[in-house]
Each structure stands twice: as structure tokens, then as C-alpha cells.
Amino acid sequence: MCYNKPVYRIMGDRSLIVEMGDRISREINRRVSALTLFLEENPVDGIIDIVPAYRSILIIYEPLKTDSRKLKKGIDDMQEEVMSIHLPEPVTIEVPVVYGGKYGPDLEWVAQYHKITPEEVIRLHAATIYHVYMIGFTPGFPYMGELPESLDTPRKETPRTAIPEGSVGIAQRQTGIYPVVSPGGWQIIGRSPLNLFNPDQDPPALLKAGDKVKFSQIDEEDFRYWRK
Numbered sequence: 001m002c003y004n005k006p007v008y009r010i011m012g013d014r015s016l017i018v019e020m021g022d023r024i025s026r027e028i029n030r031r032v033s034a035l036t037l038f039l040e041e042n043p044v045d046g047i048i049d050i051v052p053a054y055r056s057i058l059i060i061y062e063p064l065k066t067d068s069r070k071l072k073k074g075i076d077d078m079q080e081e082v083m084s085i086h087l088p089e090p091v092t093i094e095v096p097v098v099y100g101g102k103y104g105p106d107l108e109w110v111a112q113y114h115k116i117t118p119e120e121v122i123r124l125h126a127a128t129i130y131h132v133y134m135i136g137f138t139p140g141f142p143y144m145g146e147l148p149e150s151l152d153t154p155r156k157e158t159p160r161t162a163i164p165e166g167s168v169g170i171a172q173r174q175t176g177i178y179p180v181v182s183p184g185g186w187q188i189i190g191r192s193p194l195n196l197f198n199p200d201q202d203p204p205a206l207l208k209a210g211d212k213v214k215f216s217q218i219d220e221e222d223f224r225y226w227r228k
Contacts, residue, residue, distance in 0.1 A: 002028050005079065006035075008072050011058065014048075016068045018075060019056040024145065028055045029133050030087065033210050035075070038082045044074060052209055053134050054143070092129065092212040095177065095192050097168050098223045099125075103191035110153055110170070110187050121189065122217060124148050130175060132211040140179035140197030140205035144213055147173045159185035166192045168215070179205075193218075193226030 002021045009017040018035065021028035036052045039059075046066030051058040059071060099122045100107040111118045130144035137143075147153075147170055155171045160183060163169070167178045169186030178184060179196035196206045207213065218226075 002031065006075060008068070010068050014061055014063050016059045016061065016071055017056050018059060021055045024054050024133065026131060029131070029209075031082075032057055033087055034085045035082050036209075037087065038078065038085050042078075044071070047071075053136065087210065090131075090210050090212045092214060093207065094214050094216055095168075095194055096218040096222065096226060097126070097190040097192050097215050098218050098220055099190040101220075103220075103223070104168070104189040106156075106169075106187040107189045110151070110189060113153060114150065116150075121151065124151050125170070125175065125189065126215045126217055130213045130215075132207050132209055132213060134209050135205060135207065137176075138178070138180055138182050138197075139199075140207070142176055142196070142207045142211075142213070144175050145173055147175055149173070153187055155185040156187060159183055160188075163188060164191060166194065166196070168192055190215075191223070193223050 001023065003019065007019040009019065011017055020031040032052050032055065035057055036050055039047065039050050046061045047059055048062055049060040061071060100118055107118050107121060111121050114121070128148060132142045132144050134143050135141060151170060152173050153170050162181055163178050163184045165178060165181050167188045168190040169176055169178065169184065169188050171186040176186060177192055177196055194206065198204055
């Protein structure tokens with residue numbers, strides 16, 4: 001549920017977690033985005049960094065300039081303004097994906113788990129426009145939802161030690177894209193040729209919280225063309 005007012009949790013001597021609710025939902029995530037935007041547009045002395053997540057925000061602060069008590073009071077006092085803030089219209093980004101085969105080694109397993117065909121898995125996955133809830137795990141990794149209920153899929157029992165860059169995975173009602181080679185336990189059903197993270201660009205991540213993503217199926221030849 002959405003909390004009537006934020007719940008605070010102290011994290012060490014220089015961090016504060018601000019929770020907006022107790023579950024994953026668009027409304028709770030909207031409140032996270034609203035507070036994040038408000039703090040970005042109205043900087044508070046002492047705050048070093050703001051890290052939004054699904055239902056909470058991690059605020060890192062300089063303890064010589066402020067403390068958790070002052071931050072709690074300040075955030076409580078700004079709630080009326082935060083709730084009325086206008087969030088920008090989301091950007092919809094199309095992400096090409098080659099599904100199955102060596103690019104999506106778990107596609108067949110996912111199809112068998114749900115007792116449908118691989119083509120139906122692809123159709124269901126690509127038919128949804130996803131909301132980017134947060135960026136995390138590795139630089140630029142988007143946590144997106146929600147998958148159709150009929151594709152609600154468990155994570156792998158044993159995570160892989162190295163998943164290729166661009167791999168598209170699903171886990172429970174989430175889908176995501178691995179921007180860099182990394183370990184991971186999601187079911188990999190495809191791969192995108194897009195570069196999701198480039199530290200030499202500003203901003204370095206292709207996607208941000210609040211964006212929308214639409215997947216489109218491509219073939220292996222298209223994948224190689226994108227990679228040129």
C-alpha cells in the first residue's frame with residue numbers, strides 16, 4: 001500500500017532511506033519519482049546523492065552539514081509540494097531484440113514452463129509497453145514491469161557467472177536488459193544490440209526511471225547490422 005506519509009529508516013551515519021509504500025506499484029513509484037525530482041530541482045544543503053528505487057529513495061548526506069532528524073522534518077514539510085509536482089511526460093524507447101537461439105538460451109525453457117510455444121513467449125513479451133521503475137544492479141540496468149501475468153517466471157535456480165552485454169531477461173513479473181557482462185539469475189530470452197551504458201556520454205545510461213520501453217523483434221542479420 002501507499003503510506004500516508006513517508007517512513008524513514010536510518011542507514012549508517014550518513015544515509016537515510018525514505019519509503020513511500022510497501023510494495024511495487026506505479027503509484028508508489030510515481031511518488032518516488034516526484035520526491036526525487038523535487039529534491040533535484042530544490043537542492044537541500046548537505047545532501048550528496050539521491051538514489052531512487054522501486055518504492056524508496058536512498059539519501060546520502062554530509063553529517064557535518066545535516067543529519068537524519070533535519071532531513072526527516074524537511075521532507076515531511078515539503079510533502080504537499082511534492083505531491084503536486086508535475087512529472088515530465090515519459091519517453092518511449094524502442095529496443096530491438098533477437099529472440100532465442102544463442103541469443104536467448106532460456107526461451108525454450110520459458111515456453112515449456114508455461115506450456116506455450118516460443119513464438120507465444122516472444123509475442124507476449126514484445127506486445128507490452130514497460131515502465132522503467134529503477135536503474136540498478138549494474139550501471140544502466142533497467143528494472144521494468146510488468147510482464148503479462150501469463151509470463152510470470154521464476155529466476156534460475158543457479159545464476160550464470162557471465163551474461164553477455166545486451167541480454168534481455170525475465171524474472172517474476174519483471175524484465176530487464178544487462179548493459180554489461182555480469183553474473184545474473186534471470187531467464188535470458190533474447191539480446192539487444194543497443195548500447196545501454198556508455199561512461200563517455202552524458203547521461204551515460206540510455207534509460208532512466210520513468211521511461212517507457214517497447215521491445216521489437218529483429219533477426220540475426222539485423223542484429224549484426226546494428227552492431228556495425
